[in-house]
Amino acid sequence: MSAATHNVAYSALTRRYFEHPVNAGVLHGLGVGRGEAGAVAEGTWVRFDVQVLHGIVTAARFTAFGCPHVIAVASWITEAAAGRPGTPALPEPVPALRLRFELPVEKLGRLLTIEDAWCAAIRAAVTNLGAALD
């Protein structure tokens, strides 16, 4: 009945995005795609809504059930991705994200879940836009 890992001091960046998450929520409209990965029952579930127009990420939102790192990273990605090319890749690769947010190594898998959700959302956005323009 205690929790040693809760006790790790989260990095300042993690705390900032965990305590004041930007872009929580959903998106609708042209060029929006949705991707998700993980499961609540497994402790991490992430969903992104991404809008890709003219090959550029124009907006992104997230919904997340997960630890502070998951919430912080998901939030940061939605912010960092805006204006970048709408290709199925994180705005920063997983190893760099891990360093940026000072994730303990045993949480690496959670970043992969985030990556899966993000890439799925981008792909869906591109597919949706294609379908809408067809």
Place this chain on the structure above:
Amino acid sequence: MSAATHNVAYSALTRRYFEHPVNAGVLHGLGVGRGEAGAVAEGTWVRFDVQVLHGIVTAARFTAFGCPHVIAVASWITEAAAGRPGTPALPEPVPALRLRFELPVEKLGRLLTIEDAWCAAIRAAVTNLGAALD
């Protein structure tokens, strides 16, 4: 490295005769007999010198290596016996002595050692006197 039994509060009588033993020492002269029992190596050794004249104990001295009870009882006996008949018996029987000095039961054997020494001394005194008068 401690000693629980040392800790028993000795009775006031025991303390008095242990701390201020009367009649420690030896006797010489007519009608004096010596008796001893026990051994230093066994933790209790008692020796009495008793003078018996006209069938009466006229003087007694003791020497003792033993616990406070042994010293106190031996001292008390030399005092109590003066003026009593010079027969090979303690001035008070062992059970009574045990009660008088509040001896723990496991020390009963030490009183028997004292009794042996006392009776031997009386017998020796009577024998010696007989020999001297012969």
Place this chain on the structure above:
Amino acid sequence: MSARLPVYLDYAASTPLDARVARRMNAVLTDADAFGNASSAHAYGARARELVEAARAQVAAAVGCEPAEVIFCSCATEADNLAILGVAEYYRERGRHVVTSRTEHKAVLDACRELGRRGWQVSFVTPSSGGYVEPAAVVAALRADTVLATFMHVNNETGVVNDIAGIAAVCRERGVPLHVDAAQSVGKLPLDLAASGAALASLAGHKAYGPKGVGALVLRRSAGLQLAPQSYGGGQERGLRSGTLATHQIVGMGEAFALAARECEADRVRIAALAARLSERLLALGGVLRNGDAARAVPHILNLSFEGMEGESLLAAIVDRVALSTGSACTSAKAEPSYVLRALGRSASLAESSLRFSLGRFTTEAEVDTAAAAVAEAVLRLRAVSGYPWVAAGQAETVGAAGP
């Protein structure tokens, strides 16, 4: 309590030392006559012994047993181990089976598991979903070769109270001695070991406003039991617990138990009102489930699972404002949801997103209100992020096994 620190609602983990106990302990610690080794034959030893024996009488009086039945040791963990391994090893030729429950403290569970490694068989009774052990379930687990049953009195995670008298009765019928882990009981509810029918009971100093690092095992004479000691040496405590007695610690435990017995009822009434206030505010958030049967629980422990958020985030969101324990025990890299809540049928996820609020003698209404506000704020923020309630948003399927 310093202004800077969060509200302390973790009394079940450890209580502050009562100032009256601290004064008594400090008096012993600084008493130039009381520092002797209680085994020593001289006056300093005698003085230490007197203090120890007075404390033994206080402990005995507080829990309804004889002073001679109290064996001081260093903690409840040690008492649990001595009871379980001590009985099992002593009666190893009589049988090699012990009975316990899935919701015991680790000190009991792990001692039983150790017996398992040594070749004993261990039956783990599953408690009801309300968190208490049914005497009937104990009966079903007892066998001809059972040498010990061990069940806790007050569960440390849920506060649920077992029916010790009922369990003791079925054990006695089968001639099986009952050990009771009563580490969480003293000061929380009346404890009368003589009436309980238990053969052995474990006690802790620091769960009842006494010092950490001292506990006791009560071995009821009427049980006629022998124990195999679990440590070897000077033979203190009638050979059952070797090691120089810690006079000031024992004095502190005695004083704390005397206070607990005297103030138990007043504390209980006051704390029950505070706990009800807290519970009401938090249940009003919706999607909050109480763990353990409230009707069977001591009032000062309130264990709640919060839907719609992950456990580590829940704790991280409140840890600066409220100090409490959660339902995930992260001893290693991977957080493990509370085995106690799992045994009550909670999903891993709801077991993890649980908070154990435990109130105590020094809890104030203002603290309860601060805590309730902090938790409510965190819950709303995290639910905004997770999109809860998922069902209302039509996302139940997407999220998978989201509901409880």
Place this chain on the structure above:
Amino acid sequence: MSARLPVYLDYAASTPLDARVARRMNAVLTDADAFGNASSAHAYGARARELVEAARAQVAAAVGCEPAEVIFCSCATEADNLAILGVAEYYRERGRHVVTSRTEHKAVLDACRELGRRGWQVSFVTPSSGGYVEPAAVVAALRADTVLATFMHVNNETGVVNDIAGIAAVCRERGVPLHVDAAQSVGKLPLDLAASGAALASLAGHKAYGPKGVGALVLRRSAGLQLAPQSYGGGQERGLRSGTLATHQIVGMGEAFALAARECEADRVRIAALAARLSERLLALGGVLRNGDAARAVPHILNLSFEGMEGESLLAAIVDRVALSTGSACTSAKAEPSYVLRALGRSASLAESSLRFSLGRFTTEAEVDTAAAAVAEAVLRLRAVSGYPWVAAGQAETVGAAGP
């Protein structure tokens, strides 16, 4: 020290708490921020952990090891048990033989005897008549299946210091880890575990002006040893010692050890002078024999046998004026002469009529003089009663085995 109480010369049984340690402990006991359970995830837990870790560093620095090598437990007895049973049980498949000496503390001897009951073989090395263990004697006892050697540093009855480096060297040659019971060492002589070659060492708080009820086992990383825990539960202290950490106790031990390390040399010099004064006066009585080789002993323990009197009487004659320990351990009805002095070749009777004077930080010259006078008076009185010297009086034969 109260005027009414006897002079305390029993520092080897337990020391008074240093006032500076008492202040530190009381500060922790009354600190509203420091009472948390050191395992808790919140700020109160963190504060307790900080205090524990600072104390761990103090202990480590005082004995020359790394903080991570210190396992806090409840007493030296527990540390001895954990070391001996823990190593033996962990390496049970490697071999079932341990080596120790006849003059160890009961906590070591009885743990070894318990191993004997469990099927291990135990070799007991007999020390020299000076009371120390010869490395050559250890070599002779080591076997291919030896999994542990355990020898004390400072003997608690005689003060004789074993050559730990020498013993460790022969053990290392044979690949046998060495456990050292160093309960009596800290503050009495420099202790550098890293340099000693020992794999494990037991420490006690209350022999070094720290609190009773706390000790530590040092497990040197370089030894690469594993231990089987001897109690089971919450898994504190890296799984080797379960039970909530007693913050104030650990803080007290840390502070005491820091003081001991700092003041050891000054204490030693001062105490050596006092002990020399005492020894001189008592040896001048004649028929007084020093137990243990003075040249090899710490100065603060002086163990003397007095010819011409029985042990219980000797103690009873001085107990109101001097508090110390004797060479007879009367745990039961029958007084048993010290097994340590017997192992040094003393007769039962001389072992019983021995007194262990142990001086310490607060011993004064006036106290030494009072004690010397009291003992001299008692010796003269008892010898007057026993007729000693017997030989001079021509009674050597009568008295039998009177001489030593």
